[in-house]
Amino acid sequence: MKKIKLPNPLLIFMIILGILPLLSSQHFYLHMLTLVFLFAFFSEAWNLISGFGKQFSLGHVAFFGIGAYVTGILYADYGISPWIGILLSGIGGIVLSLLIGFATFRLRAFFFALSTIACAEALRVLITYWRLGSTGLGTTIPAAKGFKYLTFSNEIYYTYLAYVLLLLAVAAAYKITKSKIGYYLLATGEDEEAARSLGVNTYRIKLIVFAISGFFTAVGGGFYCMYTRYIEPSMVFSIDFSVQFAVFAIVGGMGTIAGPILGSALLVPLSTFFRSWIGGLFTPIGFFSYGIILIVIILFIPGGIMKLISLVDEKFFKKLPIPEK
Amino acid sequence: MLDIESINIYYSEVHVLKDVSIIVDDREFVSVIGGNGAGKTTLLNSIGGFIPLKSGKIKFQNKEIQNIPAHSIVEMGLSQVSGERSIFTKMSVRDNLLLGGWVQKDTTKIKNLLEKVMDMFPILGERKSQIAGNLSGGEQQMLAIARALMAEPKMLMLDEPSFGLAPKIVAEVFETIQKINESGVSIFLVEQDVHMSLSIAHRAYVLENGQVVMEGKGKELLNNDHVRKAYLGI
Numbered sequence: 001m002k003k004i005k006l007p008n009p010l011l012i013f014m015i016i017l018g019i020l021p022l023l024s025s026q027h028f029y030l031h032m033l034t035l036v037f038l039f040a041f042f043s044e045a046w047n048l049i050s051g052f053g054k055q056f057s058l059g060h061v062a063f064f065g066i067g068a069y070v071t072g073i074l075y076a077d078y079g080i081s082p083w084i085g086i087l088l089s090g091i092g093g094i095v096l097s098l099l100i101g102f103a104t105f106r107l108r109a110f111f112f113a114l115s116t117i118a119c120a121e122a123l124r125v126l127i128t129y130w131r132l133g134s135t136g137l138g139t140t141i142p143a144a145k146g147f148k149y150l151t152f153s154n155e156i157y158y159t160y161l162a163y164v165l166l167l168l169a170v171a172a173a174y175k176i177t178k179s180k181i182g183y184y185l186l187a188t189g190e191d192e193e194a195a196r197s198l199g200v201n202t203y204r205i206k207l208i209v210f211a212i213s214g215f216f217t218a219v220g221g222g223f224y225c226m227y228t229r230y231i232e233p234s235m236v237f238s239i240d241f242s243v244q245f246a247v248f249a250i251v252g253g254m255g256t257i258a259g260p261i262l263g264s265a266l267l268v269p270l271s272t273f274f275r276s277w278i279g280g281l282f283t284p285i286g287f288f289s290y291g292i293i294l295i296v297i298i299l300f301i302p303g304g305i306m307k308l309i310s311l312v313d314e315k316f317f318k319k320l321p322i323p324e325k
Numbered sequence: 326m327l328d329i330e331s332i333n334i335y336y337s338e339v340h341v342l343k344d345v346s347i348i349v350d351d352r353e354f355v356s357v358i359g360g361n362g363a364g365k366t367t368l369l370n371s372i373g374g375f376i377p378l379k380s381g382k383i384k385f386q387n388k389e390i391q392n393i394p395a396h397s398i399v400e401m402g403l404s405q406v407s408g409e410r411s412i413f414t415k416m417s418v419r420d421n422l423l424l425g426g427w428v429q430k431d432t433t434k435i436k437n438l439l440e441k442v443m444d445m446f447p448i449l450g451e452r453k454s455q456i457a458g459n460l461s462g463g464e465q466q467m468l469a470i471a472r473a474l475m476a477e478p479k480m481l482m483l484d485e486p487s488f489g490l491a492p493k494i495v496a497e498v499f500e501t502i503q504k505i506n507e508s509g510v511s512i513f514l515v516e517q518d519v520h521m522s523l524s525i526a527h528r529a530y531v532l533e534n535g536q537v538v539m540e541g542k543g544k545e546l547l548n549n550d551h552v553r554k555a556y557l558g559i
């Protein structure tokens with residue numbers, strides 16, 4: 001019997017996301033969407049190595065920060081177009097990921113996670129000392145109008161750029177999960193010894209995927225610095241970012257493609273709400289309530305939103321591409 | 326085919342394998358028996374490239390392999406089915422098998438192998454789309470063996486394939502291993518089920534406290550007084 005072929009739910013989901021920025025031209029709405037897309041993108045990149053590959057990184061901010069600094073300094077100090085800067089950021093991310101990977105991929109589980117934090121912190125300190133000599137610690141990105149300098153007066157351009165980034169990351173994740181590398185990655189994540197005993201060079205697989213993840217994160221860091229127009233080591237190398245990338249994916253569903261997007265869509269607005277509204281009344285309460293909500297979500301749906309969805313409907317958003325008979 | 330020349334292994338201070346020498350010939354079925362903590366699994370994992378040697382040599386087809394990483398050893402034709410079955414429980418049966426086959430470059434060959442293996446293990450063919458974690462213990466063991474065969478090994482090493490299985494299933498598993506051996510693959514079996522493994526192995530070694538204390542034909546050892554007393558309780 002021939003089955004009627006349904007369009008890929010992921011594709012529909014992405015199209016719906018693509019329409020969202022057109023619904024309102026309100027600045028705050030678009031700003032929120034930009035952040036949701038951007039953090040979904042970061043979380044998606046993190047999810048490649050940490051979700052599918054189960055190599056839990058808590059130092060992804062290293063790539064983010066390097067990306068922000070490469071693009072930011074090249075533009076602010078040397079006037080190099082941020083478009084080129086972002087590309088160089090990506091290359092910087094690859095180089096950095098290989099360096100970190102070489103050093104840390106022999107470690108397992110918690111030791112790997114801890115060593116990634118150490119790498120990110122070391123970078124933060126290095127960049128801090130490097131920038132101490134110049135005027136002030138932070139760097140302001142000068143405003144120059146025009147597409148060439150990635151500067152737009154209308155927020156919607158940023159929103160769509162963030163959307164394109166997300167689209168690229170989703171496409172990469174989709175492609176990887178359908179490929180040999182993806183299967184090797186899942187096998188490595190599930191049981192590394194077993195994968196090696198089948199002839200999988202797990203070290204190489206982890207390095208490749210880590211490099212892809214680092215590339216995306218650094219590209220995003222470059223874009224982020226053009227969006228916020230100010231960078232400072234303690235900000236762009238803050239462990240808060242690493243944690244956020246992870247938390248969004250965990251809440252949405254680790255090791256799934258749509259998970260990081262759902263996590264980001266839920267938590268970015270929620271954290272803003274708690275920080276600005278409730279936190280406006282009394283600051284600690286904002287973070288406190290946000291923390292409570294995270295704990296509740298992780299306690300009651302350990303598999304994340306995707307787990308919930310898959311319980312409701314096994315057919316949609318499958319975690320693994322099960323080949324047809 | 327496999328030539329282990331007086332290897333020594335330490336876990337920090339503890340001397341786990343002491344001057345162990347073992348030979349497996351082409352198409353031979355060799356078994357290693359021994360109690361818990363005798364060093365059987367360590368022996369297997371060191372051949373597979375997972376544990377570094379302190380001294381000694383391991384040769385496979387006259388090439389030294391003691392410094393070759395685990396994944397390259399598989400490519401040379403030496404496959405391993407490790408103790409905890411270690412199948413990928415969240416993947417489908419078919420994906421598990423494919424993962425075993427991708428050491429080969431030729432895709433049509435992989436396809437043929439997949440069919441061949443599913444003919445050999447009909448139950449895996451029936452359940453190819455199911456998640457491997459849902460298989461029974463015996464089926465999972467069959468899957469682990471089938472997956473190793475996807476690499477078309479010249480020699481197959483097995484670590485206690487009988488572990489945790491019902492006696493009837495154990496007999497089935499051993500029958501399968503014997504069939505694989507008859508098809509031309511050398512077998513190196515590490516096993517606690519002494520009676521079963523000695524009765525089908527061509528030759529066997531007895532490992533005690535990290536040392537080879539006895540060596541001989543499988544049936545001979547089965548009648549040996551020491552073996553009967555220590556391992557068969559007769």
